[in-house]
Amino acid sequence: MRVFVTGGTSFIGGHVVPKLVADGHQVTILARDPGKIPGYAGLAGVSIVAGSLADDDVIFEALAGHDALVHLALGHGGTARERVVSDTVTTVNLFQSAAEQGLRHIVHTSTVGVYEHRPGRYGDSDPARPTHVYGATKAAGESYAFAIADSYGIRANVIRPGYTFGAPETDGAPIQSMPELPEIVRAVAAGTPVELVRNAGLQFIWAGDLARVYAAVLSSSEPNRRTFTALSPAFITWETVARWAIDELGSPSELSVADEGIREAALTFDVSEIEREFGFAFDAEPKLREHLRYLATAL
Template structure:
């Protein structure tokens, strides 16, 4: 299959690229940084297009002859109008261009943030009630993807939760843009304080597992479906900090002087969970992040130690 990907040199995107290349797919990757991932730059089944998600001409040309379009890239802005212009409008532009190019499949990368306000049941069927601009623009993107029915193109949505991981390729790749792991590692190496919110955590999912979900959705004949991309396992930030402290002692033979400082905001010790029943029933996918989390903690800690 010939697949057009936006954000293919970004964190989740370069994992999706690796997953699809392993299955023999040909990739056309739109990127602002063509030299960012050496393993993709030099791959015989990858064509890198220099451009942004606002470059209509480049997008239309790149989509020529493609069977599918995976929109993974994120636009950003500090105001409602900027978010509308930079993310929602870009999504609609790419969606329309994919349809006009004759793509058979389109996958939109949303976020659990589109769902917003937490309720007793959090599955793919609850109404979106976003609580910030990021969630609002993702919910708007979803609405356009589902509402764009004047096309034969199959359109599906993936809502990733907190996705983490080491670079996808050896000596070539990127980690998640969120810096909390790195800041925690720095605090442990320097003997500082690790500031956490008591009972804070989530259903972390490794980028490799997230990529498997993208692959399954791409290979399916489903249409107008939404899938939550999360692990079944819930992990607290305190567990991560404690594991990193233990790992530090194993690596260095010394205990870190760092201390965990928790802020009590009255959060329950019973975690609020998203349902992952749908990906289990439709694709037989059930993810547990614990083992990959250990590898990621070790990687982050060794990076911090190397900069000491």
């Protein structure tokens, strides 16, 4: 399959692209900086088109001859107006061009941020009710993916990742960690106290496992107009992560855990859809422990 990928030089893209190539797909990446990831130069099955999400003509021409689109890129901006211009408009143009060029499948990257950020349990059948601009932007992209695909008689599916971690998969690829993991590792590596809030935590997914979700959605002939929340099932507290870091690094650090009245696993996500559809039930602990060791050497 010939797959057109936006955001292929991002952290997640640096895992998704090698996985798609390993599965036998031919991948074309849209990249503002074609040389950003040197490892792609020697990766058979990968070609790069120079351009950004705003380059409508470049995108339209480059999409010709492809079978599927994987949209990983996002536009930036702080306000709702900025997000609409940089992300929503460019995403709509991208989907429209893909449909007009005859692509048969759109895979859109959304976020668990489309759900309400309030205590509760949320799953793929729950409606999008975002409480911040980023989530609203991604929810709009979901709607346009389904609407445009339906009007052209093609498939569209949505993946909603949560907290994604991992070391770079390809030479020169970026590393992305939200601030919590590096902050914990820095303190533990230095042997200083780690201050945490009792029961605060979340569900994780290793970037390599997330790449498997993209590959499965792309390769399957069945799902259409579906959303797949992509995380490991287990809720893991930051206190647990810190204890793992202490164990992995052999640190004398002590934990200072404040009780702010948070109920454990107050906000969780049902990920049973990816298990029912693809057999995925990811265990984040082994890769998270490995990533803690990696951060200790990389920071």
